[in-house]
Amino acid sequence: MSTGASGGVQAASHTLYITAGSGNSYKPVQVLAQRGAGTPAVHCHLQPIDVLGGETRRPGFLAINPRGQVPFLLTDRGERLGESNAIAWYLAEGSALIPAAPLHRAQAIQWMIFEQTALEPNISPARFFSTLVPALREANAARFPGWLDAGHAGLALLDAHLAEREFLCDSGYGIADIAVFGYTHLAREGGFDLDRHPAVLRWIERVRSQPGHRPVADLLQPLA
Amino acid sequence: MSTGASGGVQAASHTLYITAGSGNSYKPVQVLAQRGAGTPAVHCHLQPIDVLGGETRRPGFLAINPRGQVPFLLTDRGERLGESNAIAWYLAEGSALIPAAPLHRAQAIQWMIFEQTALEPNISPARFFSTLVPALREANAARFPGWLDAGHAGLALLDAHLAEREFLCDSGYGIADIAVFGYTHLAREGGFDLDRHPAVLRWIERVRSQPGHRPVADLLQPLA
Numbered sequence: 266m267s268t269g270a271s272g273g274v275q276a277a278s279h280t281l282y283i284t285a286g287s288g289n290s291y292k293p294v295q296v297l298a299q300r301g302a303g304t305p306a307v308h309c310h311l312q313p314i315d316v317l318g319g320e321t322r323r324p325g326f327l328a329i330n331p332r333g334q335v336p337f338l339l340t341d342r343g344e345r346l347g348e349s350n351a352i353a354w355y356l357a358e359g360s361a362l363i364p365a366a367p368l369h370r371a372q373a374i375q376w377m378i379f380e381q382t383a384l385e386p387n388i389s390p391a392r393f394f395s396t397l398v399p400a401l402r403e404a405n406a407a408r409f410p411g412w413l414d415a416g417h418a419g420l421a422l423l424d425a426h427l428a429e430r431e432f433l434c435d436s437g438y439g440i441a442d443i444a445v446f447g448y449t450h451l452a453r454e455g456g457f458d459l460d461r462h463p464a465v466l467r468w469i470e471r472v473r474s475q476p477g478h479r480p481v482a483d484l485l486q487p488l489a
Numbered sequence: 490m491s492t493g494a495s496g497g498v499q500a501a502s503h504t505l506y507i508t509a510g511s512g513n514s515y516k517p518v519q520v521l522a523q524r525g526a527g528t529p530a531v532h533c534h535l536q537p538i539d540v541l542g543g544e545t546r547r548p549g550f551l552a553i554n555p556r557g558q559v560p561f562l563l564t565d566r567g568e569r570l571g572e573s574n575a576i577a578w579y580l581a582e583g584s585a586l587i588p589a590a591p592l593h594r595a596q597a598i599q600w601m602i603f604e605q606t607a608l609e610p611n612i613s614p615a616r617f618f619s620t621l622v623p624a625l626r627e628a629n630a631a632r633f634p635g636w637l638d639a640g641h642a643g644l645a646l647l648d649a650h651l652a653e654r655e656f657l658c659d660s661g662y663g664i665a666d667i668a669v670f671g672y673t674h675l676a677r678e679g680g681f682d683l684d685r686h687p688a689v690l691r692w693i694e695r696v697r698s699q700p701g702h703r704p705v706a707d708l709l710q711p712l713a
Binding site for chain 2: 331332340344346347348350351352354355358359367368370371372374375377378379381382386422425
């Protein structure tokens with residue numbers, strides 16, 4: 266791997282490209298923070314990318330990551346991996362964040378796909394134009410009703426599932442909770458009324474109380 | 490589990506609810522057909538569901554599967570699992586269809602998520618209104634340009650990836666190929682010009698030549 270772009274990275278370290286405030290970038294970093302004591306260490310350099318400043322469109326970054334998406338992982342062996350939930354899964358390997366039983370692993374994959382199809386595509390753009398780039402909110406006003414309706418429908422399914430459960434998979438807290446938490450806990454910033462989903466609100470507090478939990482505001486802070 | 494709804498199922502069998510012609514239902518069945526010799530058998534009863542006939546909206550089915558989605562798995566222990574790619578993953582456990590190396594497993598998850606976000610949401614509805622319910626095509630005509638543009642963009646990314654590879658993951662043919670093949674090989678039926686994606690066409694033929702491959706037309710046929 267090239268260490269030049271990431272400045273003094275050890276040769277045996279992954280490079281994880283992330284952007285501040287992103288619910289997708291949050292997931293793999295949360296995994297790194299919660300792999301847990303007794304689990305083999307994963308050496309990973311966090312490389313901030315200024316998406317709004319255009320850094321994902323610069324040739325140097327596109328040479329590594331042609332789709333220009335963040336988060337993105339360059340492994341210590343130069344392998345490349347995209348998709349936030351796939352990166353999170355890879356970094357969680359060897360830890361209890363990935364369920365041990367096949368059925369629970371499949372449940373985790375089920376919820377990771379649900380997150381990327383029913384939640385993130387609605388919550389992320391509504392939040393982006395409400396909070397991160399409010400100057401463009403008015404130009405995108407016509408798209409908000411669709412995002413809010415579809416997002417609330419996804420949150421209602423999540424709420425029904427969590428009404429009788431502590432965490433998403435029957436095996437307890439793990440990678441599915443991290444993936445779904447990424448944008449769900451930021452939904453108010455997109456204009457979603459989370460009070461309509463009380464089981465989701467209780468689950469958000471349970472996730473926040475897990476050992477090693479980091480708020481999204483600390484995303485770019487060094488890992489312990 | 491209740492055996493009443495699925496008629497004479499052995500107690501130690503999963504029940505997989507599938508619908509004819511569906512690229513999503515195809516995936517778990519293809520996994521069952523390709524787990525391979527020497528791999529522990531998975532006993533799974535295929536239960537056809539007539540989606541167009543309204544069977545997914547009947548109380549008996551909704552009691553098992555509140556979202557009414559197909560495919561859906563009821564395990565031999567009464568556990569429930571949705572999302573085609575998650576069901577496929579579960580049924581592939583213990584076989585070589587799931588890559589052995591952590592990086593390759595994460596690549597498989599990456600492509601399964603890509604399939605559900607960039608391909609299926611565009612190819613599936615375009616095909617549905619073109620081929621399965623053509624009487625409603627005109628009423629949905631305004632939605633086709635968006636599906637075709639976004640679907641071709643996804644297919645172009647797939648094509649670029651496959652231009653230098655035989656299969657999606659570096660470990661060779663497996664669950665990611667089955668997941669992505671599901672709708673990709675049906676894209677012409679939605680009006681997509683697959684000739685624009687020659688590496689995808691070559692990969693489709695490679696997938697078709699794999700041992701145990703079943704065409705989607707045989708979806709409801711009993712497994713060997």
